[in-house]
Amino acid sequence: MASCVTVLPLFMGMMLFASSSLVSAANVDFLYLVLMWPGSYCSQSVCCRPTTGMPAEDFFIRGLWTYNEAGKPVTRCTREPYNPTEIEGLEPELYEYWSSIKCPSNDGSLYWKKAWKTYGTCTGMYQPTYFETALDLRAQVDLLTALANKGITPSETRKYSIESIEKAIEEATKATPVIRCNKEGQLYEIYVCFDKLGGSAIECPVRPYFSCPNEIIIPPFTDNMLKIDAYPSINATPSVSVQ
Template sequence: MGPKGWFILKLLMFQGLFISYSQDQEDFDFFYLVLQWPGAYCDTKRSCCYPTSGKPAADFGIHGLWPNYNDGSYPSNCDPDSKFDKSQITDLVSSLKKTWPTLACPSNEGFKFWTHEWEKHGTCSQSAMDQHDYFENALKLRDRANLLEALTNSGIKPDDKFYDLEKIKNAITDAIGFTPGIECNKDPERNDQLHQIYICVDTSGTEFIECPIFPRGRCPSKLQFAKF
């Protein structure tokens, strides 16, 4: 094989590696729907800022819809060319402000938060859904989970009292049919608080499933459900 032949072979090999890498970036096993309790987010040393639309409702808000692998790792920032485009979600903005509110400082509308979530996580799900579908599916899944109702129906209320971790898990499992992952944080007094709930979703981004793996980190047997 002459020099030209070797060059063509190497070029084909490079292209093959490149294509394989690109496909791997969009190949994932499931989603985490991550829902956060605003009372716990705000009750930390860093505190929080309410969005420009005002204080959100005392309910679980969306943190994100994150593609994941079964080994616990995850793809991220898969397509630098796919920028967040607010014009694609015009019909969803009012719902996003209510149920996917930003609590970061300084106070803002939320577009910075949604931009981050799309560009880091959403771009890795484009084999399953476009930008509008990504946000719309997350909103629908959050409403279907209806976590606050599931917990309050079991007597678990955001009243600063402490509740058994297993009772929290069981209340959500009974309501949605699948076991959630629970993440906690600490308030300035070092109390462990119910912070985020992870629910696993299939690769279409539409149906709850049993989690292949739960997020890292352990919570104690009793958690405070903070007021908001």
């Protein structure tokens, strides 16, 4: 019986060590903060107003993605479940800046769940910390202000050079962004790299390649681009105003 008592703590210790090593074994080297301009998304897709109300007229969070030094995504590192109760205090900001404007109308929760299970579990962060970090980094980057400070504002007709957009963001973040365009040659997404702890912006160890024209348009994003969906999806919640 004595030998069983001594072996059991050793076995449990080995199991705890294995569990605590899951995230470190994932070998995450940096994070992509991916921000999407909704005006460009809605210019080529039908968009619906979220069930939670009108989101911010700003860049949306597309994701905070975990990557290794080879430029490969590091995903689904643990089976830790998504628990919506853990982010209840963050929901007003998530409704504004991590919103889903896809149809049918929805509350965005399915996309938060996917983000957590795919990438969040690889960051080593607790679930609320992962979402709070993404929101904080979006506010820190503040792309709309960074561009406006250089006279770059959404317009139906005015074009801006890729170089001027890159320089405006680089001046604000101290890191060179990656710009992605949609098929209409409009500004669609901006990637900013951060260290694996989400502490500071860095030069991207690996830069994804996207083809953009030399000059691009940033179409305005307005309320009238979002249709009111009479048949929202089953994950809809009662409308909550975030304006």
